[in-house]
Amino acid sequence: MPELKYLLFMGCVVPYRISSYEISTRKVFDKLGVELVEMPEYNCCGLPLDPVNHDVMLTLAARNLCLAEQQNLNIMALCNGCFGTLNHVNKELKEDRKLKEKVNGYLKEIGMEFKGTITVKHLIHVLAEDIGFEKIKDNVQKPLTQLRVAQHTGCHVVRPGKIVGFNDPENPTTLKNLIKVTGAKCLDYMDETECCGAPIIGVNAEIPLQLAREKLDHVRAVGAQVLITVCPFCHMMYDLNQPRIERTFNEQFGIPILHYPQLLGLAMGFSPAELALEQLRVDASKILKPD
Amino acid sequence: MADIEKGEAKETGQRAVLKITDMDPKFKYEISKIHGAEKVMLCFQCGTCTADCPIARFSDFYRPRKLVRMTQLGLKNRLLSNDVIWLCSTCFTCIDHCPQDVGVANIVRALRNLSVKEGDMPVVFKELASNILKTGYAYMIPELRLKKREEQGLPTLPKANLESVEKLFNITGFSKTLEKGRT
Numbered sequence: 001m002p003e004l005k006y007l008l009f010m011g012c013v014v015p016y017r018i019s020s021y022e023i024s025t026r027k028v029f030d031k032l033g034v035e036l037v038e039m040p041e042y043n044c045c046g047l048p049l050d051p052v053n054h055d056v057m058l059t060l061a062a063r064n065l066c067l068a069e070q071q072n073l074n075i076m077a078l079c080n081g082c083f084g085t086l087n088h089v090n091k092e093l094k095e096d097r098k099l100k101e102k103v104n105g106y107l108k109e110i111g112m113e114f115k116g117t118i119t120v121k122h123l124i125h126v127l128a129e130d131i132g133f134e135k136i137k138d139n140v141q142k143p144l145t146q147l148r149v150a151q152h153t154g155c156h157v158v159r160p161g162k163i164v165g166f167n168d169p170e171n172p173t174t175l176k177n178l179i180k181v182t183g184a185k186c187l188d189y190m191d192e193t194e195c196c197g198a199p200i201i202g203v204n205a206e207i208p209l210q211l212a213r214e215k216l217d218h219v220r221a222v223g224a225q226v227l228i229t230v231c232p233f234c235h236m237m238y239d240l241n242q243p244r245i246e247r248t249f250n251e252q253f254g255i256p257i258l259h260y261p262q263l264l265g266l267a268m269g270f271s272p273a274e275l276a277l278e279q280l281r282v283d284a285s286k287i288l289k290p291d
Numbered sequence: 292m293a294d295i296e297k298g299e300a301k302e303t304g305q306r307a308v309l310k311i312t313d314m315d316p317k318f319k320y321e322i323s324k325i326h327g328a329e330k331v332m333l334c335f336q337c338g339t340c341t342a343d344c345p346i347a348r349f350s351d352f353y354r355p356r357k358l359v360r361m362t363q364l365g366l367k368n369r370l371l372s373n374d375v376i377w378l379c380s381t382c383f384t385c386i387d388h389c390p391q392d393v394g395v396a397n398i399v400r401a402l403r404n405l406s407v408k409e410g411d412m413p414v415v416f417k418e419l420a421s422n423i424l425k426t427g428y429a430y431m432i433p434e435l436r437l438k439k440r441e442e443q444g445l446p447t448l449p450k451a452n453l454e455s456v457e458k459l460f461n462i463t464g465f466s467k468t469l470e471k472g473r474t
Contacts, residue, residue: 012429015436015448023443043427043451048419051377051403052412054326055463060423063455099326109462110455159383169387195345195382202415203377210349276443 004130006076006121007068008036009086012044013232014078017240020276021078021232024261025123027270032131032139036076042067045082046089058099059106061089065120066112075120080231081199083122084156088163090120122157124230124260125166128174136181141269143183147287149263150187150224151175152215152238154231155195169193178260179228182267190218196237212237213245216253225287226256228263235259239281256284309366318365325404327397334359340385340395346378353378355385355395362398371406377413407468420469424460427451 014022029036046060064086068075077083093100094116104113121129127136153172161169170193179186194215197208216238219227229235239257246253257280265275266288277284323331340355341347347354352375361370370376376399385395406412419429426432428451437448460466 010448012432015440016428016430016432017436019436019440019443019445022445026445038446038449040449041452041455042449043456044423044429048429049416049423049465050381051400052407052416052420053463053465053468054400054404056460056465059459059463060456063459106459106462109458110452112455155382155384160386162387193384195380195384197345197380199380200346200378203413207346207349207378208380211345 003033004126005035005037005073006126007039007071007073009039009042009045009064009075009077009082009120011077011079011082011232012048013236018232018235018259020262020279021235021259023274023276023279024259024265024270025078027274028261028265028268031268031270032135034126034131037071037073039064039067039071039075045077045079045085047081047085050085055106057085058089058103061085062093062103062107062114063110063112065090065093065118066107066114068118069115072117074118076126077120077122078231079233080122080154080156081233083120084159084164087120087122090116090118091163122230124153124157124174124178127178127260127264133177133181136178136264140182140264140267142267144263144267145183145185147184148187148223148225149179149184149228150189150192150219150222150226151179151228152192152196152234154229154234155193157230175228175230175260179263182263184263184267187222187224189222189224191215196231196234198233198237201237208237209241209245209248212241213249213251216242216245216255217251219255220253224255226258226263226284228258228260230260242282254282256280256282256287258284309364313366313369315365315367318367319363321405322362322398322401325401327394328401330391330393331359331362331398333391334363334389334393334395335391336360337390339388339390340393343384343388345382345384346380350375350378355379355399358402359393359395359398362402370402371409376402376406412468417469420460420465424453424457427453427456 042064046057050057093114153175158164158167158169158172167174176186197211201208235257262275272288322328338356344355379399381396383396422429422431
């Protein structure tokens with residue numbers, strides 16, 4: 001019987017085109033003895049519609065929270081955006097009675113009521129706080145000591161700092177520590193906390209591409225062989241869009257972008273195929289060479 | 292909004308001359324009633340938000356400080372019809388750095404919400420909304436991908452409760468907004 005059990009909130013981007021994140025997460029968590037329960041009937045977290053209608057975002061998020069309350073399980077999100085939205089709405093509804101009444105008024109229409117009995121976590125919170133570094137370390141069989149790695153934590157998993165209350169948003173260290181547990185060397189680089197820009201790519205592509213180009217440039221400048229992300233949106237920006245960035249700015253990067261569970265999985269002894277490394281747009285085989 | 296309809300928000304400059312008849316002195320109160328934007332009047336224009344904004348670094352027009360000032364001045368029409376409000380990437384750096392705790396990104400969200408209510412929305416949001424109504428997911432996940440999940444040993448993707456989603460769209464008034472955009 002596993003001690004740790006979560007409702008897996010996959011969101012939309014992961015099943016849409018970033019299956020490698022899901023596959024590697026399931027492999028790694030299974031080995032670590034964590035049970036991930038499928039979330040029945042979930043819908044989009046609501047974030048994509050916040051810009052056009054705040055109330056529709058609140059109710060879509062609250063509906064997901066109610067589903068988790070019915071299962072009496074805490075949520076683990078894979079996406080920074082889903083985590084940020086569900087966590088923010090959960091905390092606000094728990095603290096703001098008036099807002100809760102308003103949202104429950106909407107939810108009555110679908111026979112639901114927000115009670116405030118669960119918590120929302122992101123994959124890196126579960127790894128660092130619930131599973132713990134000790135246990136992860138015990139499961140590392142092939143330390144990646146030859147690998148030089150940079151990390152991109154992303155925004156919504158740490159910001160707004162007052163609401164998330166996890167890590168210093170100006171210097172988030174959890175992902176760095178999680179990388180160090182794998183034996184890899186985690187390098188600092190310029191503007192680590194800068195946003196990937198993905199949320200506006202549907203409105204204006206130029207700016208996000210420039211942001212992503214700059215990120216890759218800074219990562220390359222310190223000699224990192226790979227960039228680690230924990231959000232499918234950030235990943236899409238740096239991996240799927242990397243060839244486009246290279247074409248647009250006439251540059252060559254060739255920097256593989258791995259989901260953190262893929263990196264951890266390699267250190268735990270899983271094969272690249274088991275972690276779906278071949279699904280990445282930027283070829284990661286060059287970092288897999290034996291020591 | 293013509294450019295937005297094509298899915299590309301172009302950055303446009305502002306007229307330099309400001310007429311007092313362009314100002315709506317009640318606008319700031321309207322905004323300050325919106326959840327998260329209550330502190331719009333507290334902004335003292337230090338410019339930290341613009342200095343630290345990743346979008347402002349690469350845009351000649353997107354200036355969060357300016358958007359807040361325009362809100363305080365009541366330049367409602369100019370704000371709500373300007374494509375520039377759609378450039379915020381919601382990284383929340385401005386929220387974390389603001390010495391007055393103004394919640395700049397929330398004000399931009401409030402401006403967007405109002406702009407949608409009174410006008411139209413960029414086409415990408417219509418697509419996202421329509422996908423959520425049809426599938427519960429923000430993207431249309433191709434049949435092929437759903438089949439591939441099986442091959443990869445992944446569990447079947449849960450089906451969303453579309454009836455509930457539609458009811459939530461209706462009761463929040465969002466269905467009407469979408470309807471209006473179609474006519």
